[in-house]
Amino acid sequence: MDNKNNFPYHFKSSACKTCGGKCCRGFGGYVWVSLEELEAMAITRRMELSLFARQYLRQVQGRLSLQEFVINGEHFCCFFDRIDRHCTIYQSRPEQCRTFPFWDKFKEDPRELFAECPGVSLE
Numbered sequence: 001m002d003n004k005n006n007f008p009y010h011f012k013s014s015a016c017k018t019c020g021g022k023c024c025r026g027f028g029g030y031v032w033v034s035l036e037e038l039e040a041m042a043i044t045r046r047m048e049l050s051l052f053a054r055q056y057l058r059q060v061q062g063r064l065s066l067q068e069f070v071i072n073g074e075h076f077c078c079f080f081d082r083i084d085r086h087c088t089i090y091q092s093r094p095e096q097c098r099t100f101p102f103w104d105k106f107k108e109d110p111r112e113l114f115a116e117c118p119g120v121s122l123e
């Protein structure tokens with residue numbers, strides 16, 4: 001059980017095995033990445049950086065975010081394996097993914113989080 005100071009909930013990472021990747025798919029959003037993270041992901045994929053960036057990144061308001069794809073109205077991160085339901089670059093996933101569900105936006109109002117993530121609880 002993980003807990004972070006000042007967050008009004010706990011997180012049980014074992015729930016990730018069976019939740020089907022709810023934090024990697026849904027209504028769409030942005031997975032922000034830094035240049036360092038980009039390099040680490042390209043290494044994981046054994047791809048040249050420029051090719052990796054062209055294939056998997058998009059620019060949004062001057063920032064870099066991972067691409068997503070949409071199937072039947074559902075948005076998926078480009079690195080989410082829809083068959084096996086897991087992240088295909090897990091060891092080099094960006095900080096935003098590593099810190100989930102302890103994001104500042106959930107600290108004040110975790111209702112959206114409770115609806116999305118079965119690993120989160122008050123106990």
Ligand code: SF4
Nearest residue numbers: 024077079080087097
């Ligand atoms: S990089 Fe991996 S953990 Fe992050 S949203 Fe994409 S599939 Fe999920």
